[in-house]
Amino acid sequence: MFWIYGFYVMTPRKPKSENSIVDIARALGISPATVSRALNNNLRISEATRVRVKEMAKEMGYRHNSMASSLRNRRSNTIGLIVPRISMYFHAFFITSLQRQLQAAGYNLMICQSNDSVKLEKELANSLYSARVDALVVSLTLYTEDISHFEGFVKQGIPLVFYDRVPAEGTPSYVIKGDDYRGGLLAGNHLVGAGCQRIAYVSGPLSCSIYHERTRGFMDALAKQDVALRKEWVYHHELTMENAWNSLRKLFDGHDVPDGLFAANDTTAIAAVEFARERAIRIPEDLRIIGYSNDPRTSIITPSITSIEQYPHEMADKVAETLIDALQQPVSGSSVSIGDPVVCPVDLVRRMTT
Amino acid sequence: MFWIYGFYVMTPRKPKSENSIVDIARALGISPATVSRALNNNLRISEATRVRVKEMAKEMGYRHNSMASSLRNRRSNTIGLIVPRISMYFHAFFITSLQRQLQAAGYNLMICQSNDSVKLEKELANSLYSARVDALVVSLTLYTEDISHFEGFVKQGIPLVFYDRVPAEGTPSYVIKGDDYRGGLLAGNHLVGAGCQRIAYVSGPLSCSIYHERTRGFMDALAKQDVALRKEWVYHHELTMENAWNSLRKLFDGHDVPDGLFAANDTTAIAAVEFARERAIRIPEDLRIIGYSNDPRTSIITPSITSIEQYPHEMADKVAETLIDALQQPVSGSSVSIGDPVVCPVDLVRRMTT
DNA sequence: TTGTATGCGTTATCAT
DNA sequence: ATGATAACGCATACAA
Numbered sequence: 001m002f003w004i005y006g007f008y009v010m011t012p013r014k015p016k017s018e019n020s021i022v023d024i025a026r027a028l029g030i031s032p033a034t035v036s037r038a039l040n041n042n043l044r045i046s047e048a049t050r051v052r053v054k055e056m057a058k059e060m061g062y063r064h065n066s067m068a069s070s071l072r073n074r075r076s077n078t079i080g081l082i083v084p085r086i087s088m089y090f091h092a093f094f095i096t097s098l099q100r101q102l103q104a105a106g107y108n109l110m111i112c113q114s115n116d117s118v119k120l121e122k123e124l125a126n127s128l129y130s131a132r133v134d135a136l137v138v139s140l141t142l143y144t145e146d147i148s149h150f151e152g153f154v155k156q157g158i159p160l161v162f163y164d165r166v167p168a169e170g171t172p173s174y175v176i177k178g179d180d181y182r183g184g185l186l187a188g189n190h191l192v193g194a195g196c197q198r199i200a201y202v203s204g205p206l207s208c209s210i211y212h213e214r215t216r217g218f219m220d221a222l223a224k225q226d227v228a229l230r231k232e233w234v235y236h237h238e239l240t241m242e243n244a245w246n247s248l249r250k251l252f253d254g255h256d257v258p259d260g261l262f263a264a265n266d267t268t269a270i271a272a273v274e275f276a277r278e279r280a281i282r283i284p285e286d287l288r289i290i291g292y293s294n295d296p297r298t299s300i301i302t303p304s305i306t307s308i309e310q311y312p313h314e315m316a317d318k319v320a321e322t323l324i325d326a327l328q329q330p331v332s333g334s335s336v337s338i339g340d341p342v343v344c345p346v347d348l349v350r351r352m353t354t
Numbered sequence: 355m356f357w358i359y360g361f362y363v364m365t366p367r368k369p370k371s372e373n374s375i376v377d378i379a380r381a382l383g384i385s386p387a388t389v390s391r392a393l394n395n396n397l398r399i400s401e402a403t404r405v406r407v408k409e410m411a412k413e414m415g416y417r418h419n420s421m422a423s424s425l426r427n428r429r430s431n432t433i434g435l436i437v438p439r440i441s442m443y444f445h446a447f448f449i450t451s452l453q454r455q456l457q458a459a460g461y462n463l464m465i466c467q468s469n470d471s472v473k474l475e476k477e478l479a480n481s482l483y484s485a486r487v488d489a490l491v492v493s494l495t496l497y498t499e500d501i502s503h504f505e506g507f508v509k510q511g512i513p514l515v516f517y518d519r520v521p522a523e524g525t526p527s528y529v530i531k532g533d534d535y536r537g538g539l540l541a542g543n544h545l546v547g548a549g550c551q552r553i554a555y556v557s558g559p560l561s562c563s564i565y566h567e568r569t570r571g572f573m574d575a576l577a578k579q580d581v582a583l584r585k586e587w588v589y590h591h592e593l594t595m596e597n598a599w600n601s602l603r604k605l606f607d608g609h610d611v612p613d614g615l616f617a618a619n620d621t622t623a624i625a626a627v628e629f630a631r632e633r634a635i636r637i638p639e640d641l642r643i644i645g646y647s648n649d650p651r652t653s654i655i656t657p658s659i660t661s662i663e664q665y666p667h668e669m670a671d672k673v674a675e676t677l678i679d680a681l682q683q684p685v686s687g688s689s690v691s692i693g694d695p696v697v698c699p700v701d702l703v704r705r706m707t708t
Numbered sequence: 709t710t711g712t713a714t715g716c717g718t719t720a721t722c723a724t
Numbered sequence: 725a726t727g728a729t730a731a732c733g734c735a736t737a738c739a740a
Contacts, residue, residue, distance in 0.1 A: 020732090020733050020734080021733070021734065021735095022733075022734090032733090032734080032735090033734095033735075033736080036733095036734060036735055036736090037735085037736095040735080064733095064734090065732090065733055065734070067732090067733080067734095068732070068733035068734045068735090069733080069734055069735080070734095071732090071733085071734080072733080072734045072735055072736085073734085073735075
């Protein structure tokens with residue numbers, strides 16, 4: 001709006017809807033710079049003006065514009081997170097914990113779900129890259145092998161942290177993972193120790209680090225104890241209820257059936273318990289079952305299921321710490337060094353299925 | 355960097371780290387405006403330059419700066435969400451569904467947890483307000499009664515949508531809620547219909563809309579069937595395992611015990627089943643139990659628990675639709691009108707505890 | 709302690 | 725179809 005020939009002329013622009021620091025400055029008869037400094041509690045500003053400015057800001061309903069601020073400062077105070085599914089127990093608790101800490105440190109968390117689709121993961125990575133997140137945290141899809149869509153972050157020196165489902169070695173990024181190899185080992189030893197000889201294994205796809213590692217550990221355990229793992233009793237597929245149920249049917253179709261099952265996630269273990277109930281297979285006498293993740297459901301079902309605890313909160317602590325370090329000391333180092341994976345402990349929780 | 359007396363002079367500013375639209379323009383010898391238009395697929399740009407620009411952009415590793423774009427356009431393409439806890443079943447699935455749809459519509463979702471703290475909820479509201487979210491979606495804490503911290507959104511005409519745990523009437527915002535009154539009614543009728551006469555009720559605090567409504571419905575059902583609800587058998591508190599367990603102990607301490615229990619969430623119902631198992635109370639013969647939310651755990655536990663299904667996905671659909679409508683038709687109307695709550699259906703799912 | 713001036717990267721407006 | 729320019733709101737270097 002400006003003054004011409006005695007008339008106010010409305011420009012066709014959007015009306016200026018909100019007060020900025022310039023408006024406060026004008027109202028107070030001081031410069032915008034002073035206002036900015038006062039609002040940011042800059043040291044070299046008099047107490048008096050600081051107070052005046054803040055009062056006026058409140059009076060005018062001023063709100064800080066973080067978009068402008070971010071543009072100017074070249075940092076968004078936002079951290080991106082790409083996770084396969086929010087609703088998975090492990091991730092839900094991980095996120096809860098991570099977010100609480102980042103919130104406390106003054107960061108916003110932009111949570112996105114890849115839904116286990118590589119294509120979507122790529123799109124999200126690009127979107128968060130454009131959104132100028134200050135850091136990116138990722139747990140990969142089941143099928144991500146090519147991780148070139150994260151290269152931009154590395155090139156720009158934007159901290160990149162993988163957790164849980166991490167890429168193959170050699171990525172110049174932070175890696176924080178569970179000790180899946182040991183988890184597999186524990187599971188294998190436990191089943192054999194309980195007397196199982198005819199062991200079946202239902203796992204996720206090997207393209208995913210966690211299943212790859214669990215499988216390695218499990219295989220090693222069996223090999224070391226001279227227990228054979230028959231090929232036809234090993235399944236690799238997405239670990240949904242339906243898929244699990246299908247594999248179980250195949251496993252127990254003939255008269256030659258397993259006496260032990262390692263289910264690489266708890267959903268599958270739960271399916272197995274329900275399957276056994278339906279078929280009147282006695283647990284643990286006829287079949288011993290061990291799951292993975294220590295999902296709360298495992299302790300609710302009857303019989304309760306032996307599982308591997310992954311400590312999602314501790315993992316979130318580690319990720320948060322890594323992030324905050326990396327963000328505070330740009331480029332230089334943090335306590336977690338790049339490319340040197342942090343391996344978080346796991347524990348076996350014994351229950352009634354073994 | 356600028357040219358003086360034949361020398362490039364580095365200013366002490368941060369080095370310009372990335373290529374912008376201006377750099378592309380310079381490289382191509384055209385104007386930044388043209389580059390912007392080309393990248394945005396503006397119609398009045400020649401196919402030839404569009405291609406040239408896009409190629410150069412790719413070559414130079416250009417990435418769109420949404421902070422600048424947002425500042426200029428006065429919209430962030432980001433929607434804020436404040437939820438009590440991500441890890442609650444209902445919310446986890448709601449979020450999953452909502453996010454998928456907003457993602458598809460080109461919006462980012464900034465998910466925050468209030469952790470059922472009113473103080474944190476306020477901080478988050480302010481933070482999202484500063485972050486210039488284009489809309490805000492909220493499910494309130496258990497204790498939020500004063501909702502003045504959302505006033506700013508209303509004043510600025512930023513779409514504000516409450517779902518599930520909604521404020522008392524009269525807020526000029528969109529409201530999408532489950533039919534908690536009917537849920538309570540269904541629960542009450544079901545217990546009485548199954549023959550219960552001595553009914554207990556463990557609920558959340560009445561400051562929270564969902565428990566308020568469930569309680570009303572439940573009370574009405576009992577009243578209509580002339581079944582008394584003893585005061586000493588009614589509890590209102592946060593519905594955690596521990597609290598539930600405490601109340602159950604009190605309920606079953608004497609010799610005069612209930613024969614029916616309405617647990618206003620499934621966690622409490624699960625606690626009740628486990629409590630009954632420990633005390634050798636037979637279900638459903640001695641005690642009938644009904645929960646709320648149809649958490650997957652209710653169908654896994656033995657005996658499986660009768661519960662009320664809330665259809666989180668459908669609710670998310672409705673919220674997404676409302677948001678997208680409201681964002682597309684600023685100020686004017688959408689199919690959901692402000693202040694006129696949308697009530698989503700609920701259904702009783704009968705299982706083995708009744 | 710405060711003011712002046714500039715630029716962050718993009719896009720809308722107006723002009724050509 | 726393309727170019728020149730200004731402005732979104734803020735925060736800093738520099739000057740006073």
